[in-house]
Amino acid sequence: xxxYLQKNHYGDYGDGHAGGLEQDAHQDPQKQWPxxxxxxxxxxxxxxxxxxxxxxxxxxMALENARDVYTRRKEGVSIWVVESKHIHxxxxxxxxxxxxxxxxxxxxxxxxxxxxxxxxxx
Amino acid sequence: MDQTANQLQDQFQQRIDxxxxxxxxxxxxxxxxxxxxxxxxxxxxxxxxxMLPEGNWITRAPSLKRKAILLAKVQxxxxxxxxxxxxxxxxxxxxxxxxxxxxxGKAKYSSIxxxxxxxxxxxxxxxxxxxxxxxxxxxxxxxxxxxxxxxAMVRVCKEESFHQRQGFECLLQLSRGSEVQRQMxxxxxxxxxxxxxxxxxxxxxxSPNSKLSMQWKIKRFSNDELRxxxxxxxxxxxxxxxxxxxxxxxxxxxxxxxxxxxxxNWEEFKQVxxxxxxxxxxRLEARKKAWTNGDWVREAATVHAAKQAKRKSEAQTFSAxxxx
Ligand SMILES: [Fe+2]
Ligand SMILES: [Fe+2]
Numbered sequence: 244x245x246x247y248l249q250k251n252h253y254g255d256y257g258d259g260h261a262g263g264l265e266q267d268a269h270q271d272p273q274k275q276w277p278x279x280x281x282x283x284x285x286x287x288x289x290x291x292x293x294x295x296x297x298x299x300x301x302x303x304m305a306l307e308n309a310r311d312v313y314t315r316r317k318e319g320v321s322i323w324v325v326e327s328k329h330i331h332x333x334x335x336x337x338x339x340x341x342x343x344x345x346x347x348x349x350x351x352x353x354x355x356x357x358x359x360x361x362x363x364x365x
Numbered sequence: 366m367d368q369t370a371n372q373l374q375d376q377f378q379q380r381i382d383x384x385x386x387x388x389x390x391x392x393x394x395x396x397x398x399x400x401x402x403x404x405x406x407x408x409x410x411x412x413x414x415x416m417l418p419e420g421n422w423i424t425r426a427p428s429l430k431r432k433a434i435l436l437a438k439v440q441x442x443x444x445x446x447x448x449x450x451x452x453x454x455x456x457x458x459x460x461x462x463x464x465x466x467x468x469x470g471k472a473k474y475s476s477i478x479x480x481x482x483x484x485x486x487x488x489x490x491x492x493x494x495x496x497x498x499x500x501x502x503x504x505x506x507x508x509x510x511x512x513x514x515x516x517a518m519v520r521v522c523k524e525e526s527f528h529q530r531q532g533f534e535c536l537l538q539l540s541r542g543s544e545v546q547r548q549m550x551x552x553x554x555x556x557x558x559x560x561x562x563x564x565x566x567x568x569x570x571x572s573p574n575s576k577l578s579m580q581w582k583i584k585r586f587s588n589d590e591l592r593x594x595x596x597x598x599x600x601x602x603x604x605x606x607x608x609x610x611x612x613x614x615x616x617x618x619x620x621x622x623x624x625x626x627x628x629x630n631w632e633e634f635k636q637v638x639x640x641x642x643x644x645x646x647x648r649l650e651a652r653k654k655a656w657t658n659g660d661w662v663r664e665a666a667t668v669h670a671a672k673q674a675k676r677k678s679e680a681q682t683f684s685a686x687x688x689x
Contacts (some may be wrong), residue, residue, distance in 0.1 A: 274462060276667075278454070294453045295517070298460060301670040312444045315437075316524075335390045 277326050279305040281313055284321035291323050299324075381582050386512040389455035398582055401511055402572070404457050404583065406463045409449035410474035413467075416442045417651050418482040418644075419491060427485055434531050435488060441524045448517035455513045468653050476634060477560050479642030486539055486546075486553035492532015494599065496553075496562040500525050501595050502565065505585040533602070540606040547608075554603070555611040562626075563634045565592040593623055600624045 276298040282291035294313045299305035305324040313319060333341055349355050358365070373392050379388065387393055416439045423439065426432035450460055466472035477495055482488070503525065506518040539550040566572060566588040578584035586594075596615075603610055614627035636642065 276663075295448060295520070295599070296454075297447060300666045303673075304666065304670070312447055315440070315444070332390075335388065336392070340658065 276300050277328070279309075279324045280327050280330060281305070281309040282323040282325070283313060283319040285319055287320055291321065294319075296309075296327060303327075378580075381510050381580075384582075386515065387510050388512045396577070397583075398456050400581075400583065401514065402453055402458050404578075405449055405453040405456075405514055406458065406466065407475075408471050409446050409453060409463065410467045410472055410513065411478065412442050412446035412449060412477045414474045414648050414652060415495075417648050418478055418480070421482050422485060422488050425485070426488075427578040431488075431535070438492070438528050438531065441528065442604075444524070445521045448520050449514075452511075452513040455497060457627065464656065468649070468656065470640065470649065473638065475511070475563050475564060476637040478559050478648060479637050479644045480556070481644050483556070484549050484553060486536065486549040487541060487557070489532050489535030489550070490553035490557040492528050492530075493536055493602075494532075494557045495564070496528040497599065498514060498520060498561045498564045498595055500529060501591050501598075508582075508585065510582040536606055536608075540608060550606065551608050554606075554608055558611050560637075561627065562592060562629055562632075563637075565589075565595065567631070567634075596624050596626050 278296055279298075279302075280296050281294045294309070294346055295307065297308050297312065299308050302324060306322055309322050309324055310319075314322070322356040338342045345351075375392060377387070378399075381464070383567060397563075405430045419435060419439050419442075423435055426435055450463060453463060454460060463472070467474070477498075492498045494503045500522065503518055503522055506514055507522055509518065536550050536553075539546045569575065570604060572588055573582060576585060579587075600615060600617075601608065612627045614625065616625050618625045637645070640646075
């Protein structure tokens, strides 16, 4: 049984190889266009959010294709594309240790402090 | 090692039971991965092949308005294909591999698209019945356990509702038209009704993979449950069209509070799945032709991109020299 995925297939998770299994492509590698991640600002003033991914030959095509598939109903006012292989990601298998430092610091939350009800505007 | 494998398996199921999503790099049983690859890629193929029966009528739409609507719908289906292919790719299969499976006939797609579109009314019937059935299948998939699939389905479902509405509106207009138009409408309903019912897949007791898919929350309702929901919905909606469903056994059952319906011709379903439907060959040929005919476009794009990149790097070297 395969315990962990050794290859990273998805740009969302980046690190090294581009998505779409470039390495073991049995077709002409020339024809495998790289995978891009698409991030979209849905409205002026909001941040860009991951919308999905697509294959494109270069950044220009990635932007145009992203516009065509992800903003047909005015879902976006700005698009970022980044080639998936350039994204670095934390390891889900190490998530417990990685995020552990935040677990025991409840005093970082305002609700930790028990204050009298008569205290206003705080 | 086996100990760990069992532990991982248990943790995996626990996460699913807690309604936590599974993401591509999380541990998952190999069977879960394979089941999803098969299901998502089949779904993607269906969206892509599904463009063909409707694409058939784009140039013959009866008005500019109808043409624009149909074009927009078919474009949406291409987008759905992309969302789903991307989701499948996160599981470690490449786009090219999936295309190869489709083109070689190894992969399946929804049997419904192997029926011909004989009249304009078919565009209405497809939107109303076929997209209607698809929506019932797809809405629960927005909560499916695999994250990328669920997210793709949320996007798809947002876009689908216009598909069904434009279909019904198209039929509504025909149903209020001339005698010939009314006949066309009824004829389209007659031809698309039974194949639409088959879209929900085999009967529950003949659907062997369902149990595991339910346990993994890939699937949330059984085929028969969804089919019944569809029948109940359509049996009511058709009254607004003043048309009838081609099923003499269709009756409201006061006890179950559902419509009873007649027997589905599963032999026909089997034949279509096995490649012997009226349009299987035609669809696959059209798809392969589109792909091969696009060869030079993809090649040109690649060459053009390389040229642009070279120019850009030359310009950069040049301006670097200038400033020295
Ligand atoms: Fe669709
Ligand atoms: Fe649709």
